[in-house]
Every structure is written in C-alpha cells, then in structure tokens.
Amino acid sequence: YIMIPITDKIKFIEGKNQGRYIFSNSLYIDDDLKAIIDTGTGKSPLRKLKKNYVGNDEILIINSNVHEDHICGNYIFKNSKIALHRIEVPILENIDRLAELYGIDDPKYKEMNEQFFAIFNLRNYKADIKIEDNHIFDLGEIKLQTIHAPGHCAGHCMFWESNNKILFLADIDLSSFGPWYGDISSSVTDFINSINKAIKLNPDIAISSHKGVYKEEIREKLKIFLDKIYDREEKILNFLDKKHTLEEIVNKAFIYGKFPEPEEMFAIAERIMVKLHINRLLDAKKIEENPKSSFFAI
Ligand SMILES: [Zn+2]
Numbered sequence: 001y002i003m004i005p006i007t008d009k010i011k012f013i014e015g016k017n018q019g020r021y022i023f024s025n026s027l028y029i030d031d032d033l034k035a036i037i038d039t040g041t042g043k044s045p046l047r048k049l050k051k052n053y054v055g056n057d058e059i060l061i062i063n064s065n066v067h068e069d070h071i072c073g074n075y076i077f078k079n080s081k082i083a084l085h086r087i088e089v090p091i092l093e094n095i096d097r098l099a100e101l102y103g104i105d106d107p108k109y110k111e112m113n114e115q116f117f118a119i120f121n122l123r124n125y126k127a128d129i130k131i132e133d134n135h136i137f138d139l140g141e142i143k144l145q146t147i148h149a150p151g152h153c154a155g156h157c158m159f160w161e162s163n164n165k166i167l168f169l170a171d172i173d174l175s176s177f178g179p180w181y182g183d184i185s186s187s188v189t190d191f192i193n194s195i196n197k198a199i200k201l202n203p204d205i206a207i208s209s210h211k212g213v214y215k216e217e218i219r220e221k222l223k224i225f226l227d228k229i230y231d232r233e234e235k236i237l238n239f240l241d242k243k244h245t246l247e248e249i250v251n252k253a254f255i256y257g258k259f260p261e262p263e264e265m266f267a268i269a270e271r272i273m274v275k276l277h278i279n280r281l282l283d284a285k286k287i288e289e290n291p292k293s294s295f296f297a298i
Contacts, residue, residue, distance in 0.1 A: 001045035003028070004213060006205060007164055009142055012213050013049060016042035022119065024069045024209040027159075027168050028053070032140030035060040037159060037168055038209065039073030046076040060129075062137065062144070064170035064209065065156040066091045067183075068098060068120040075123060083137070085148065085155030086130035087185075095122045101153065101183045103268050112265055131157070149198070151191025153183040158194075160201060167203035173210040174221050178228030178255075181276060182269030188229060188276045195226045233277050240287050243297035249274050 002014040009030050015023035024040035034054055039046060039061060058079045063071050066088035074082060084092055091097045099105040099113050129135075133148035137159075147158040152171040159168040171180065172195055179191050198206070199222045206214040206222075214221060235254045250271045253259060259266040278296060281287040287296050 001041075001048050003045075003049075006166060006207075006213065010161065010164070010166065012207060013041055013045050014212065015040060015045070015210075019208075019210050019212065021069055021210055025207065025212065027207055029139055029142050029144070031142045033060055033138075034058070035062060035137065035139050035144070036077075037062045038064055038070040038170075039076065040069040040071070040209075041073065043073065043076065046073045050076060060137065060139070062159065063092070064159070064168065065153050066098070066101075067153065067171075068117065068122060070170075070209065071125065072120045072122060074125050075121075081128040082125055083129035083131050083135075084127045085146075085157050086127075086132060088153070088155030089127040089130050092125050092127050095124050098122070101185060102265075103184055103272055104265065109265075112262055116262070116265065147197060147201070149194035150185075151187050151189075151194045152179070152181060154185035154187075156194070158198060160203075165202070165204040166207070167198060167201055167205070168207045169198060170209050172198055172222070172225065173208040174206075174214065174225050175208070175210055178225060178232070180269075180273075182272045184272060186272065186276065188233075188273075188280055192226065192229060195222055198222055199226075232273075233280065236274065236277050237281060237286060237298070240281075240296055240298050243290070243293075243295040245294050246271070246275065246278065246296070249278070249296070 004012040011028045013026040013028055015025045017023050019025035023042050024038055026041050027037040029035040059077045061074055061080050061082045063084045104113050131146050135146040137144040145160040147160050149156050149158045181191055199219050203218055206218045232255055255273050256270050287298055289296055
C-alpha cells in the first residue's frame with residue numbers, strides 16, 4: 001500500500017485503484033491521539049495501517065461525509081470513536097437510509113439497491129462525536145479544524161491544518177468529472193460556496209478523496225473544478241432555446257456525458273443534478289416552466 005508522509009505526523013494513504021470511486025483516499029495523523037480521515041481505501045491498506053501504526057490504541061475516525069466510499073472501512077478499527085457532521089448522523093446510524101439520499105428507496109429499485117450496496121460491506125455505526133462547522137480536533141501537536149462544506153451532500157466537511165496550511169478537500173475532489181451533487185441533500189449553490197471557501201483558505205497542500213495530494217496551482221485547479229458547474233448550467237440553458245421536459249434534458253446526459261453501469265442508477269443521479277440546475281435557472285428567471293405541459297424554456 002502507498003503511504004506518503006506529508007509532515008512527520010500527517011500521512012497520506014492512497015486508496016486502491018488510486019482512490020477512484022468505489023475507493024477513496026485517507027489521511028492518517030500519528031499524534032498523541034491517532035486519527036484517520038475516512039476509511040474507504042479498501043481493506044488491505046487499513047489492515048496494514050492497523051498492524052504497523054495503530055495496534056490496539058484508540059483511533060479517532062473522522063468521516064468527511066456519510067457516503068459509502070468514505071465510511072465502509074470504519075469496522076476495521078475496533079477501538080475507535082467516530083466523528084461525523086451531525087446532519088448525517090441519522091444516516092450513519094441507519095445505513096439503509098443511504099438509499100433515500102440517492103433517490104433509490106422506492107421498492108421498485110430494490111434489486112439495484114441491494115446489488116449496489118452489497119459491494120461495500122455496509123453496517124450501522126454509532127457516531128460518538130457529532131461535529132459542526134469549526135469543530136476543532138485536538139490530537140496533540142496537530143489541531144484539525146472542521147470546515148463544513150455542504151453541496152456534495154448536506155454534511156460534507158473539509159479539514160484544515162493551519163500550521164502547515166494543509167486542506168483535506170474530501171469530495172471537492174478536483175476530478176475531471178467535476179463536482180458531483182446527485183444526492184437529494186446536495187446543493188449546487190452550496191457547492192459553489194464551499195469551493196470558494198477552499199480557494200479562500202489558499203492551502204499549500206490539498207488532499208482530494210479521489211485524486212491524491214496537490215502541492216501546486218491548487219487555487220487554479222479549484223477554479224477549473226468550479227467552472228464545470230457553470231459549464232453544465234450553460235449547456236442546459238442553451239438546450240432550452242427550444243422547450244424540453246425534464247426527462248428530455250436528463251436523457252441528454254449533459255453532466256455524465258454517458259451513463260456508466262448501472263445506467264438506470266446514474267440516470268437517477270443525473271436527474272437530481274439537472275433538477276438542481278433547473279431550479280437555479282428558474283430562480284434566476286432565466287427559464288420558465290409551463291405548468292400544464294411540464295416543459296421548460298427560456
Ligand atoms: Zn467520495
């Protein structure tokens with residue numbers, strides 16, 4: 001497994017498949033109190049971390065958000081306390097409710113639902129520490145500040161270590177796909193504000209949950225990532241030169257380009273994301289809705 005020291009106490013652990021979804025990257029802090037941000041690296045990196053560093057000591061697990069790819073390895077550490085933004089605690093404690101967040105809780109999606117979650121070995125966890133914006137984790141030498149950064153989902157958080165200007169970006173992940181907001185608690189406007197928070201912090205080192213460690217041109221990369229949101233909105237607006245229904249817009253896959261398998265599930269995510277843009281365009285009076293025909297147009 002790949003562990004990259006960032007400082008003498010802060011270490012990056014790369015997730016399997018370079019941290020690409022269904023995996024994610026972790027940050028391990030080897031201080032008086034040991035801590036790890038997220039547990040989606042896959043089993044073997046976590047088991048090796050446990051064997052080589054943690055042993056039977058208590059470890060604080062900080063989940064950046066409740067999505068399956070960030071919490072699925074929490075069970076590896078038995079002597080642990082779990083911290084999560086308080087908004088998402090009810091989901092962590094009753095993990096079947098993830099299906100609600102993805103809009104697949106309808107019985108007609110039962111099979112898709114089961115197949116999808118089976119690969120993650122999910123279980124319910126008790127959240128010992130319910131965090132909010134600005135919560136400070138005092139680990140000894142290292143103090144980690146919680147930056148609530150909703151948008152990807154309602155409880156999504158970044159973590160800031162001010163002495164070394166290190167920012168754990170979580171799912172503000174700088175991927176070429178761009179921001180993902182296909183959860184019913186997602187918000188495009190919040191996502192924009194959260195990316196701007198990251199830009200303002202002006203980190204020297206940034207860690208993405210699904211890409212890796214960045215040390216150069218971080219603000220430029222964040223701006224490119226942010227612009228994807230505006231590009232998508234522009235495409236949808238242009239398409240509404242002529243009137244179209246929501247389903248017609250979704251079928252154009254402006255965000256995904258092409259739906260990966262299972263197609264039906266990603267089309268549901270596309271629909272949630274498109275709907276958020278439609279609502280923003282309606283609010284800005286850039287488009288109008290015909291209530292009788294369910295068409296949208298400029
Ligand atoms: Zn993720």
